[in-house]
Every structure is written in C-alpha cells, then in structure tokens.
Amino acid sequence: MADPEYRRDLYRGAAADYDRFRVPYPPALIGDLLARTGVRGGGRLLDLACGTGQIAFAMRKAFAEVWAVDQEPDMVAFARAKAAGGIRCVAAAAEEVDLPDAALDLVAIGNAFHRLRRDAVAGRVFRWLRPGGCLALLWSDAPHLGDAPWQRALAATFDRWTPPGRVPQGWDEPQRARPDVEVLRAAGFVAEGRHSFPTPHRWTIEGLTGFAYSMSGLSRAALGEHAARFERELADTLRGHALDQTIDFAYELARKPVPPLQ
Numbered sequence: 001m002a003d004p005e006y007r008r009d010l011y012r013g014a015a016a017d018y019d020r021f022r023v024p025y026p027p028a029l030i031g032d033l034l035a036r037t038g039v040r041g042g043g044r045l046l047d048l049a050c051g052t053g054q055i056a057f058a059m060r061k062a063f064a065e066v067w068a069v070d071q072e073p074d075m076v077a078f079a080r081a082k083a084a085g086g087i088r089c090v091a092a093a094a095e096e097v098d099l100p101d102a103a104l105d106l107v108a109i110g111n112a113f114h115r116l117r118r119d120a121v122a123g124r125v126f127r128w129l130r131p132g133g134c135l136a137l138l139w140s141d142a143p144h145l146g147d148a149p150w151q152r153a154l155a156a157t158f159d160r161w162t163p164p165g166r167v168p169q170g171w172d173e174p175q176r177a178r179p180d181v182e183v184l185r186a187a188g189f190v191a192e193g194r195h196s197f198p199t200p201h202r203w204t205i206e207g208l209t210g211f212a213y214s215m216s217g218l219s220r221a222a223l224g225e226h227a228a229r230f231e232r233e234l235a236d237t238l239r240g241h242a243l244d245q246t247i248d249f250a251y252e253l254a255r256k257p258v259p260p261l262q
C-alpha cells in the first residue's frame, strides 16, 4: 500500500499558532534520546520536517551544528527568524533536499514521518547518517484522540469543521498495515525500541483553539471566514470540562550499523 500524498501547503499561515500552542517535547524525552544516541556536545543534528523547530531548539545545545528542513516556506521562515543564525534552516521536501552522505549524527523527525514517503526518506536518511548515527521518530498524542468525554466532543467538532480534502482519505492505513519499524529495518537500520514519556497536561479553551489552528486541517487558512464561528462552537463544547490529558510523548529509535572491521 503506497504512503498517502499530502498537499504541500497544508501549514500555510499556521507557523505562529504551531509554535505557540503545540506542547513541547518533554525535557525527559530529549535527555533520554540524547543519552541513548551517545551525543556528547559535538556532531550534527538534522530536524527533518521541522515545523518551527520543535526538536532543533530543544536539542541545539547538544550539537556543534543543527540543520532544520521543512517543505513549507512559512515554517522555515519562522524557525529561521527565531534561531537568529544559530540553526541552518532550509525550505525543501525531505524527498528532495540535497545533503551530503555520512555527515549527520542524529536525524529526528517529529510528528511527521506518516506525511513523508517513508521508504524513500528512510533510505535517504540512512545515507546521510555516519555509521553508528541514529534516526529518531518522535510522536505525541493529539488532544482529540482520547476517550474522555471532552476529547470525544472535541474530535466531533474538529471533524465537523475540517474542510473536505485537506486530510487524505485513509491517511493512517499504510502506517498501520506496515509499521514504521518495518520501514526502518528495510532501509538497513537496526531498531532500538520505542521509548515512552506519558506527561500530564491541563489544556485551556484558548490552548485547544490554538492547537486546532496549528493543525493542517483546521488552520486559520483552512477555516477562512468560518474561523470565528468555529471558535465560538469550540468554546461552547469545552466549557465546564476539566481539560486534562496525559499526553503520550514517545520516540522510536533506529541506528545505522557500524560495518565490522575487515
């Protein structure tokens, strides 16, 4: 089953909401990932499909050089302005960006691998990594995907307002049929496990509205003139609920093997 094709402009105009309202990866996850990869204050990180640089900024101090690549120019411009020169930000698709072989110590892809042509990108990342280097796929649960009554109500509101066609039909089926770890193994990686960091979070109505605007299906651009009505309905839906979620932050780690000495 082929990976789904997404439009390339789904996050247009969403960078400021994305940067402000996405809950950051917890420091415990970042520290654990750095420890497992063996990074010690040198080397080169690539934050691929970086958005506004959620991983790049969290890890920049641990690397001599940080590169951040995203196909959406708005996202890259936002990250570049925030980095003020400290991060090399490039607007390009993961499937097309031109990077040197064996130049990277860690490639991290946050909440985005399902949007990429997974086999092609895993193969490219394998080439870009030095032997012993790592690929990490970071994930976090979205607030509307749980079973609490407010989460079900939120999911129903999101469904009602997402314009048709923005999210490809059956977008999650290829990943379910062939899990990421199989894709990584097929590219030559050795899988080193999934590491989970459940983190309690209390949302506010403002936070969930901002989260909605950070999504590809419900950005201010996607909602257009309907945004004000959407906000009112969302507030009516959520008022009176304790908006508590334990967000499952996790990463899947894979390593490029070091060839045996001859």
Ligand SMILES: C[S@@+](CC[C@H](N)C(=O)[O-])C[C@H]1O[C@@H](n2cnc3c(N)ncnc32)[C@H](O)[C@@H]1O
Residues within 6 Å of the ligand: 011, 022, 048, 049, 050, 051, 052, 053, 054, 055, 069, 070, 071, 072, 075, 092, 093, 094, 095, 109, 110, 111, 112, 115, 116, 117, 138
């Ligand atoms: C949900 S956001 C994730 C942003 C950030 N990595 C994070 O962890 O929060 C998905 C990002 O993937 C980017 N993206 C989607 N397809 C891409 C591709 N083929 N090449 C590069 N970036 C891509 C989008 O532009 C968007 O910024």
